[in-house]
Amino acid sequence: MDGRLQVFSGNGNRALAEEIARELNTTLGRALVSTFKNDETRIRLEENVRGGDVFVIQTLCEPVDHNIIELCFMIDALRRSSAGRITAVIPYYAYARQEKKTSGREPISAKVVAKFIESAGVDRVLVIDLHAPAIEGFFEVPVDHLRAGPLLSDYLRQMALKDMVIVSPDPGGVRRAAEFRSRLNASLAIIAKQRPEDDVVNTIDMVGDVQGKTAVIVDDMISTGGTLISAADMIMERGAKEVYACAVHGLFAGDALEQIGKSSLKSVIVTNSYPVAPNAEKLGIKVLSVAPIIAEAITRIHKDLSISVMFSK
Template sequence: MEGRLQVFSGNSNIALAREITTHLHLNLGRALVGQFKNGETRVKIEENVRGSDVFVIQSMCAPVDHHLMELLIMIDALRRASARRITAVVPYYGYAKQEKKTTGREPITAKLVANLIATAGADRLLTMDLHAPAIEGFFDIPVDHLQAGPLLVDYMRDKHLSAPVVVSPDAGGVGRANRFRERLGASLAIIAKQRPEPDVSEVIEMVGDVEGKTAIIVDDMISTGGTLVEAARVLQERGARRVFACATHGIFAGAAFDQIADSPLEEIIVTNTIPLPPEAQAARIRTISVAALFAEAIMRIHKDLSLSTLFM
């Protein structure tokens, strides 16, 4: 790729953006990203980007709508400033839970957001652990889909847990849990659940033996924590000696921290795709950085190199 490599960031996860640029031995690009007095998002790129290969780092975490608008407006500003190529780096892709219609008269917001990013002027997307892999197909631009699984597996392997069993908290996550199990060298258990309404889950049954073992619940995100806490209690009732949880995206909405604090979970491991508040540490939550992985992916994209080795 001809042109300079420049990295900019919105306000959603500045700490991660700075860590990524540190790995790249770059300074974070100067940009004014704020609000007008009427509440509208204000963006001004304060560096020359003409002919540059530009990466915009922005997670779609709370407030989701505001951070989404920051991303779209930054992309538009860079396009109008004649950047040669613009890559949207979205560590956490929001609106991903509505990737299909479950009843009539519902939107498919994951597709809508994909359209917005492409229409704003992004040439490609770099993201991590989409809630539904099919979302990648919603884009008509190239998508590089990183996985945090190997990083989480390395962390759990270093704990030298006895008789580990990897648990999928729902049928949709079996593939993810099985890949985790293969890397860790553990057995597999599956919890079947149903959702009577949004953000509410009920455990129906469990397949697999967890008695006397160390259970590791693996998921892509933790939203309200309800599914996670209920799964942990079921595992404890089935005889699991210890219960851990691993997830890429720690959203922790509503009273999630209070629920987790009162649960059998010994430790929860998430990545820093979403910044966590100080109270997360009190809830036995640990964070693994994905900055080095994103930095490597950005450099490989910039140099037109393969990213396949990052998916192993």
């Protein structure tokens, strides 16, 4: 790619976008990203992008649908302004838990979002820890899938927790938990759960020994916190000394932060892939930055270098 590197941002997580730009020793491209008085989204690029290698950073956080529209309109504006290549950088991909039909007469929403972004004219997509890796297949353009697991596990290693056991909150997360176990030389436990209805979780049983150990629950995202809190309670009932949790995406929907603050969890570690409330630290939330990971990936894409080597260790 011969075009100059340019980075733009929507309003989804501008603080992260600015941090990524600093890591790249550049500044965010000038653009008007706002709304008209009738609440319609307004986009106008305020600098030349002709022939540029352009990266648009947009976390699909609340308000989710509005931020999706912002991203697509920015992509269209770049395409119509003759950008050489357009990469959508999506630290958190919304609708990722709706990657399949769970009953009749439902959409596959994650695929609809992918096709919407693709139809706007994007050339490639950069994401972090998709809830369902199969979503990569919903795109016809190349998708680079980054992992924040090494960042989280390195932080846990620095904490030097004694007698650590990694806990997967459901069977679907066993592979992720096993990777943490391998990096941290810890034991493994698995919790079985069921969802009687949306955003409601009942824990059933646990396989593995947590007696007298420091448990760390590992997941890809925290939404309402229901899974996390019920899992922590079960672990403490099984005799663990204390319980920590870590996840890539900290959505903390509704009153999740307050409920976690009242729970038996010692601390919760997340990344800034999703914007976290300013008072989160007071409630025991530690936020790690994914800006260096994304900045390195952007540099590698711009220079046509391998992304996979970032996670080969």
